[in-house]
Amino acid sequence: MIYLDNSATTPLCAGAKNAIEYAMEHFGNPSSLHFAGEEGAKIKKDARDTLLKALDARKEQYELVFTSGGTEANNLAIFGVANAKNYKNPKILISDSEHPCILEPCKRLAEKGFRVVQIPTRGGRLDEEVFYKELDENTVLVSFMSVNNETGAVYRIKPLFDAAHQKNPKVLCHTDGVQAFLKIPFTPKTTGADLLTVSSHKVHGPKGCGGLLISKEVLKRKALLPLICGGGQEDGLRSGTENTLGIAGFAGAVAEKAAALKENAEKMRTLRAFLLSRLPEEIHPNLPESPAPHILSLTLPNIKSQTALNFLSSKGICVSSGSACANNGGHQSYVLTAFGLTEKEADSTLRISISEDNTEEDLLVLLSALEEATRTLVRFR
Secondary structure, three states: OEEOEOOOOOOOOHHHHHHHHHHHHOOOOOOOOOHHHHHHHHHHHHHHHHHHHHOOOOOOOEEEEEEOOHHHHHHHHHHHHHOOOOOOOOEEEEEOOOOHHHHHHHHHHHHOOOEEEEEOOHHHOOOHHHHHHHOOOOEEEEEOOOEOOOOOEEOOOHHHHHHHHHHOOOOEEEEEOOOOOOOOOOOHHHHOOOEEEEEOOOOOOOOOOEEEEEEHHHHHOOOOOOOOOOOOOHHHOOOOOOOHHHHHHHHHHHHHHHOOHHHHHHHHHHHHHHHHHOOOOOOEEEOOOOEOOOEEEEEOOOOOHHHHHHHHHHOOEEOEOOOOOHHHHOOOOHHHHHHOOOHHHHOOEEEEEOOOOOOHHHHHHHHHHHHHHHHHOOOOO
């Protein structure tokens, strides 16, 4: 198998597997008061410390809440802020290319009276003119993803978050960093965010675990409410018995990958450039101004992406026709049309997402298959 769908999920790395095996033998409930519970609590504490270190976030300034994944963390950020206060004429600013787990909560809030404004991202850039026009004293939340999951665009969010804080010190800024964490520099300092979302299975950890990094200033102002109430785990911010296996695996992956962040990012960047330099002429790359090292969007010549995906899959090559989450709905990619593609082009686009485990040989096999696809697959008009 040649796996080139690492933005959908990643295989477990050795660090994750080892940490999970250890946690399997130390299975106590972290809330229990006996020694087995203390062992479970230590696994959770050590994991939290590992993630805080990787995010360059000091314990005195930030709280990390473990969740079931990036989707729950994003929902906690959006609904948690929206439900925390009785706002008057509240406005939320997001981009038009956010993941569905940002867009859908915002649709719910729009039905309840929040004004939700989508900032255009044509060409992979946030439209700063529209942003500054829409930013006002009624803005309560700004949420922009750091790296787009379909185009690989790295959005310039820090100056916009800084401007939002200057305009209104009470406004909160959130970034979905699921595709940024351990791929590019990603910390509260580099983003300017009050709330940051991360996910385990995008960094070679297990599925079913994620986290929301929260500035303690947010908690001090009581500006975020929990989504899940119950026994008060995670300092009352996410009740429910903790997934210690997932948490341990997440931290094991982070410890391994954070130690080689620069090396891995450079390898992915080199592989991406290698692929770009050898593409068949008929295949068009959709290149943002500032690309992440691991994602490349390719538009085929009038060949439906699903047809090409099936063809590549038959040859043991795994790629994507867009976001794996969005594919569940069977809809055309709004992200690609927002980027500037026509509906026809969007319907002919594949996403290649690389990891540090891939090789040039993998990409040569992909290139050969793509060349065959352009020669043999049925084209539409």
